[in-house]
Amino acid sequence: MLAAATAATLVGVDGHVVTVEVHVSNGLPSFTIVGLPDAACREARDRVRAAVLSSGLDWPDRRVTLNLAPSGVRKGGAVLDLAMAVAVLAVTEQLPAESLRGKAFLGELGLDGVVRGGVGVLPLVDALRDRAVVVASESYHLALAAGPRDVHVVQTLGQLASVLAGRAPWPDPPPDPPQPPAAPVPDLGDVIGQPLARRAVEVAAAGGHHLLMLGPPGAGKTMLARRLVGLLPELSRQFAMEATRVQSAAGLPLPTGLATRPVLRSPHHTATVTALIGGGSTAIRPGEISLAHRGVLFLDELGEFAPSVLDAMRQPLEEGVVRISRALGACTFPARFLLVAAMNPCPCGQAGRPDSCRCSDHARLRYLRRLSGPLLDRFDLRVQVQRPEPDQLLDGARGESTETVGARVTAARARAAGRGVATNAELTHEQLERHAPITAAARRELRTRLAKGLLSGRGLHRVRCVVMTLCDLDGDDPVVDAERLNEALALRASVGSLHVPAAAR
Known part of the structure; x- marks a missing residue:
């Protein structure tokens, strides 16, 4: 069984599109990440699994292989967590695969399933020009600054799963925060x-x-x-x-x-x-x-x-x-x-x-x-x-x-x-x-x-x-x-x- 989700990774100050491919097969239960991940990406094995289980969803007791394509580009940061999680949910048929098409997912997952922002949201969103982008609430306004596009926000992985499964609408975006007073300019x-x-x-x-x-x-x-x-x-x-x-x-x-x-x-x-x-x-x-x-x-x-x-x-x-x-x-x-x-x-x-x-x-x-x-x-x-x-x-x-x-x-x-x-x-x-x-x-x-x-x-x-x-x-x-x-x-x-x-x- 195979499923894929779209995200992006940061190389310098530029975003590069990443396809998160997940394959599930028979064998001893394991979760392997390949495709030149850095330490933060490798640690996603434990974060993603804990977030899925904490959200009341099922984790497959089978051999899970996750590839970050293209394999020749180094992947860094925890912002790929959200795309990994939804790809696993799609490959286990907890989410319809077609619900991931035309969308990109950027966010770090907490062990309780909370979606957090990450480093480099602006260049990452800018690289995903032809897709609707799903981000954490704290990243919403910065994602909008990248240019005209559909930007959706979610607070938790469980909330996102409900939306993609058609059981709930997209949450309302956060209100514009109050502008802090401008710092005085030295004269x-x-x-x-x-x-x-x-x-x-x-x-x-x-x-x-x-x-x-x-x-x-x-x-x-x-x-x-x-x-x-x-x-x-x-x-x-x-x-x-x-x-x-x-x-x-x-x-x-x-x-x-x-x-x-x-x-x-x-x-x-x-x-x-x-x-x-x-x-x-x-x-x-x-x-x-x-x-x-x-x-x-x-x-x-x-x-x-x-x-x-x-x-x-x-x-x-x-x-x-x-x-x-x-x-x-x-x-x-x-x-x-x-x-x-x-x-x-x-x-x-x-x-x-x-x-x-x-x-x-x-x-x-x-x-x-x-x-x-x-x-x-x-x-x-x-x-x-x-x-x-x-x-x-x-x-x-x-x-x-x-x-x-x-x-x-x-x-x-x-x-x-x-x-x-x-x-x-x-x-x-x-x-x-x-x-x-x-x-x-x-x-x-x-x-x-x-x-x-x-x-x-x-x-x-x-x-x-x-x-x-x-x-x-x-x-x-x-x-x-x-x-x-x-x-x-x-x-x-x-x-x-x-x-x-x-x-x-």
């Missing part, structure tokens, strides 16, 4: 002084340009970084879907529906390569750079991160994706994020103040060299942040608010969207040539800097993108002229020469 107006750093934060938010802030403790670097995410506009449905898929696959708590606000991720400086980039030994999971997709990744105390961890970001920063290959398989995760970093100028943080700094010239140089040249070259904006003057702090004069600056950022991003990109940082060379002509004076300045080695080919491209953002913020026609080129170059200061004496360089 950029709280930052006192810092005109250059505030301008850099605005440009970074408007153009998607990676930002590095270097300065002593207490200068306001972290304060600025945490206010940058509030300047970003809400995500479009496409970007919200991409970001929510990653967060759902990682098992993070999610709001009702899609996450439309850009996220801020701030990992500790002891994070490993796997934690930052992604990977794992039993399952390939997204790292912090993917969890920050379409949001902000803030690396505080950048100089304390291991150099190997930082250099692992170089390729994702350039391509917007991260490709991970392990013995378990290969996955590609999205990683289009805005990198904001802050670091002290030296280990003690007081470089530039001879009366306070306890570091030797060699120690300062070694500290700054923890950042490789190729990584620094990927920061479009590199600014020095100094402590505000005492009079500025005591007077407390507020700058422009997040609302005011955010309106300019949204308008600038709308202009970039007219060029076919989400932000100016994504412009290609051909698009720059078409949209951003260079004046003769600006061309001479760029030629000089390229000849002296002060700009690389990548740096030239980045500077032109920053100029485009400056024009968009001012509402002017994009052109690389001498005035805006000088501002873009000023926002791209040489970090290595900020505090290290010439004798030590």
